[in-house]
Each structure stands twice: as structure tokens, then as C-alpha cells.
Amino acid sequence: xxxxxxxxxxxxxxxxxxxxxxxxxxxxxxxxxxxxxxxxxxxxxxxxxxxxxxxxxxxxxxxxxxxxxxxxxxxxxxxxxxxxxxxxxxxxxxxxxxxxxxxxxxxxxxxxxxxxxxxxxxxxxxxxxxxxxxxxxxxxxxxxxxxxxxxxxxxxxxxxxxxxxxxxxxxxxxxxxxxxxxxxxxxxxxxxxxxxxxxxxxxxxxxxxxxxxxxxxxxxxxxxxxxxxxxxxxxxxxxxxxxxxxxxxxxxxxxxxxxxxxxxxxxxxxxxxxxxx
Numbered sequence: 212x213x214x215x216x217x218x219x220x221x222x223x224x225x226x227x228x229x230x231x232x233x234x235x236x237x238x239x240x241x242x243x244x245x246x247x248x249x250x251x252x253x254x255x256x257x258x259x260x261x262x263x264x265x266x267x268x269x270x271x272x273x274x275x276x277x278x279x280x281x282x283x284x285x286x287x288x289x290x291x292x293x294x295x296x297x298x299x300x301x302x303x304x305x306x307x308x309x310x311x312x313x314x315x316x317x318x319x320x321x322x323x324x325x326x327x328x329x330x331x332x333x334x335x336x337x338x339x340x341x342x343x344x345x346x347x348x349x350x351x352x353x354x355x356x357x358x359x360x361x362x363x364x365x366x367x368x369x370x371x372x373x374x375x376x377x378x379x380x381x382x383x384x385x386x387x388x389x390x391x392x393x394x395x396x397x398x399x400x401x402x403x404x405x406x407x408x409x410x411x412x413x414x415x416x417x418x419x420x421x422x423x424x425x426x427x428x429x430x431x432x433x434x435x436x437x438x439x440x441x442x443x444x445x446x447x448x449x450x451x452x453x454x455x456x457x458x459x460x461x462x463x464x465x466x467x468x469x470x471x472x473x474x475x476x477x478x479x480x481x482x483x484x485x486x487x488x
Contacts, residue, residue: 218265225362226397244284247291254295261404272451278331285335290342297348309356314455322412330452352412360393361486384424384442388458389416392479414460417476
């Protein structure tokens with residue numbers, strides 16, 4: 212089956228290329244999500260068997276100042292893609308985020324829980340989800356969290372970089388979630404595209420749950436770097452965009468519908484660190 216992928220240099224797109232170099236990958240120059248109709252035209256012209264949207268505006272803090280542009284990329288472009296997929300009768304696999312939730316409580320968020328985003332990034336990603344559902348296209352929306360890989364910008368690479376110039380860091384410890392390897396997201400997207408028969412919203416995050424501070428400790432332990440971590444609370448590390456404290460995701464339906472298990476993030480982290488160091 213021919214698959215058209217929006218995104219070429221992002222974390223998930225890079226992992227997709229490792230798995231399936233024969234897929235067609237569109238860069239920003241070839242299909243700028245800031246121009247949604249160009250994305251729709253690319254789908255209608257290519258007539259693929261499925262579309263994976265692995266591109267998005269992901270600069271969470273900058274989105275607070277650029278919400279209009281963020282909305283175009285994260286909501287209007289996926290909407291245009293979905294309409295084109297509906298026209299061709301092909302599925303759209305779209306990557307979304309835990310940030311559609313407010314992060315309240317300490318429960319595990321299920322796919323059918325009511326979203327309530329607390330920042331611009333989350334609002335625009337939720338708008339994209341809603342537009343896809345309204346399009347009539349066969350689709351799978353895959354929400355994920357705390358993505359990491361050897362590519363792009365992510366927490367693992369940031370921690371390794373900071374450890375090169377210092378041996379003590381203060382890291383937030385009251386945000387809890389599941390670090391998710393981009394390789395697992397790529398594998399899930401392919402699996403879904405191969406057997407999808409009904410539309411739905413799913414969750415994928417790594418196991419077990421952890422905090423950013425403990426995630427950092429594991430990074431340094433596996434990399435063999437002696438860095439002292441001091442736990443701090445979110446209120447002690449203010450950012451332009453609010454972050455959800457609870458990013459726990461229930462991934463059961465992804466397993467039952469597609470046979471995709473939660474990835475063991477510590478094992479995946481070992482592979483990423485070997486690649487980076």
C-alpha cells in the first residue's frame with residue numbers, strides 16, 4: 212500500500228523513514244501546513260492508500276504568542292487533509308497530544324474523557340481532532356506524550372546537552388506521564404494504517420509512568436553521567452504555557468483494536484542513548 216506522510220525531519224517522520232523508506236515523505240517546502248489547501252492538493256494528486264500526518268506546530272511556549280499560526284498548522288491543515296482523504300475514501304492517521312487534557316487529578320485519562328486544554332498548543336490540537344472527526348474521513352487520532360528519539364528537539368537530547376556543561380540540575384517532579392519513543396509511535400501508525408476499519412481516538416504512551424525528574428535520572432544513569440537532580444515543583448519553573456500535571460494515558464483500546472502494546476520506555480531510551488553517545 213502506498214502511504215503519504217506529512218513530515219520529513221520530525222521525530223516520528225524520521226522513525227517512519229527507517230521503517231518504510233518507500234513511503235512518500237513531504238517536507239515543509241513541498242507541503243507547508245501553514246497553507247492547508249496545498250496539503251489537500253498533495254493528497255488528491257498522489258492518491259495514496261493512506262495518509263499519516265506526522266507534522267505539527269510543537270513549540271508549546273511560542274504557540275502562546277502565535278496561536279493563529281499554530282491553529283492554521285494544527286487544526287486547519289489536518290482538516291483539509293481529512294476532507295481530501297474523505298474524497299478519496301482513504302484513512303488518515305493523525306498524531307495528537309496529551310495536552311488536549313487539563314492534567315487535573317491523578318487518574319489515567321481515557322480516550323473518551325472530556326478534553327479541556329490549558330494552553331494554546333492544546334487548544335489547536337483539539338481543534339484539529341474535532342475537524343477530522345467532522346470531515347467524514349476514516350481516521351485514527353493517536354494521542355501521545357513526552358516524545359523522545361535521537362532526532363529533533365526533545366527532553367533526552369536536552370538533558371544530555373546540559374550534562375556536558377554542568378553536574379547539577381533542578382527538574383520538575385510533580386508532572387507525571389509516560390515518555391514515548393518516536394519509534395513506537397511510528398510502528399503504531401503503520402500498524403493502524405494497515406488494518407483500520409473504523410474511526411477512533413487512541414492513546415499511546417510509554418510505561419511505566421514517571422516524572423520529568425526521574426526521567427532525567429534514568430537518562431543520566433544509562434548515559435553514565437554523574438548529575439545531581441534536585442526535585443522542584445511546576446510553580447518553581449514558570450513557563451509561558453501552562454503544562455498539565457497529570458499526563459497519564461489509558462492505552463488499552465490501542466491494544467484491543469490494533470494489538471499495539473505500550474512501549475517500555477527505558478529499553479527504548481537505551482537504544483536512543485547508544486545512538487547519541
